[in-house]
Amino acid sequence: MVRERDAMLVHAFRHSTPYVNHHRGSTFVIMLSGETIADENFSSLIADIALLHSLGIRLVLVFGARPQIDAALIQDNIPLRFHKHVRVTDDETFSVIKQVCGGLQLDIMAKMSMGLINTPMAGANLNVVSGNFVTSQPLGVDEGVDYFHGGRVRRVDADGIKRQLDQQNIVLISPLGFSVTGESFSVSSEEVSAKVAIALKADKLISFCSHQGVINDDGEVVAELFPEQAEEYLTRLEELGDDSSGTARYFRAAIAACRSGVSRSHLVSYREDGALVQELFTRDGIGTQIVRHSAEQARQATIDDIGGIMDLIRPLEAEGILVKRSREQLEMQIDNFFIIERDGMIIACAALYPFPEEAMAEMACVAVHPEYRSSNRGDRMVSQIEDLARSKNIKKLFVLTTRSIHWFRERGFEHVEVSALPMEKQRLYNYQRRSKILMKDL
Structure with a gap:
């Protein structure tokens, strides 16, 4: 039997080569929200992340757990308390958060260890490491509301992360930070992602949402935004009361990262199979970028x-x-x-x-x-x-x-x-x- 040439495959492979060369040796910080982890496409996304690693890209994964934490608290009849869209984390709540985050960390590591024949990750050899790379401090009391174990990022151990990346390891960071007094705090995964990207001088910050990037009033994906334009979109979300959505949280992280030296932040769909690969290895991408300077x-x-x-x-x-x-x-x-x-x-x-x-x-x-x-x-x-x-x-x-x-x-x-x-x-x-x-x- 004579096999036919797959012209589309050849064309796509040739046109992706400049990006393979450009990205090799780069550092990407990837935000994995709880919604992303819970989606049925997550296994395919993990396979795409393994592909990035195989191409010589240095990867730091920061995961979130909001929906999983909410579900666990509801199951235990613990009330969900927020102040200014930030979770109030008392002792009872924090005990659940630690259990959920620990379980998710193990689940992600397990998925990244898959190497079954006839799967996208066949033959992949991924070393995934975690550690106390993020030092945090308490949020304290705001308008009479005590956040208890709610915290913010104080410092990122960039040198420690780089040592792991130099050894071809993937670094996995949870939304928990540790203080110099031996305490631990619940920290926003978006803040962790932004601060880690800034500390590492990362080439890209990548996040996911349910739809295909930022959608304008005409229903079209906005391919590129400058930080000032992203702020306008964020203001619109806040006016609509949607300022705690995943997209709004991405905007805050991406704007902060962009203004502190991270040249590009990407937002793509976690539901669209292959969206991450198309965004990174095609000229026009598929999602939205927040950029310091236009790609064109x-x-x-x-x-x-x-x-x-x-x-x-x-x-x-x-x-x-x-x-x-x-x-x-x-x-x-x-x-x-x-x-x-x-x-x-x-x-x-x-x-x-x-x-x-x-x-x-x-x-x-x-x-x-x-x-x-x-x-x-x-x-x-x-x-x-x-x-x-x-x-x-x-x-x-x-x-x-x-x-x-x-x-x-x-x-x-x-x-x-x-x-x-x-x-x-x-x-x-x-x-x-x-x-x-x-x-x-x-």
Whole structure:
């Protein structure tokens, strides 16, 4: 029997390789909420975490236990008491919390020890360690309410965690902290996650929710938020009375981490099988990121970008859409090029060739990666070139095209004759190619 080639698999594997290389040696702090642990997809998520470890990613897992603690307290007829959305943890409550957290810690370790044949974790060798890596202190009394064993993070033993990571161990941290006086306290898993990520200078903080990231008013996933935008979403949740939800708690942790140096915090669904892998190993991901700097940057090209530009324009040159340019030409003209880069890949480019004596300029080599043509990258590139031309006191911008005539006309360019071009460009005009000339007043 002749086996068929799986083109989709090959394509996906090739396109994930840059991320495999980029993430290797990175440190990720992953928040596992109680809801995540309780979901039927948790075993698959553990397998994906094992995959990350096998790819050389240094992992710290911080687990929570809110729903499990609530259920255990209700079963024991112990009232659930909160003040400002923080659990009031008296002796009776804390005894249950310790039992629940201890049990969950053992359950997680057991799942990470699975290595059955015909399972995603077959052959995996995961060493999972825990310890007193988090020093805590009591929350004390607020507005007359004593939190008893409720605490906050005082210090993270970053060096101790790093020693374990250096030995290829996965570090598992519970929502319990220990004090210098020998006491222990219940601590928010989101606060622990944020403080651990900050102390380790982690590359990523990752959390999970029931839906696929942050959903806007149109029902679409918001791919990227800056901390200021995340605060607006958090304020909206607080106004709706949803400020104790998992998403709200993630926002607080991610905003704090982002402003303290953690470059990206991800929020993905724990119900969607493979969401973590798709978020980390595809260019557009699947969930929401809170970022200090956008994953996508528009900038002037440098000599190091020539390979990426060539990869982008070669298919268009082969179709006759763009005029062929040699590598030597690109090297000589690289200062004229501007690009949009996303996670190290050039997804759009354009060049500006000024004719200052006649206050005119040509916009050339406009190209957008096929996977991004349905978005606004082309418009963004044109706007970038127009702004640059205006800064150079250019009054008229023109393009020569054989295929994209209507696209440019929709953006304000009008058809003109060869005689409207600068004299130097008129002499170079290729009458065999018969490119249409479109011009726009700036």
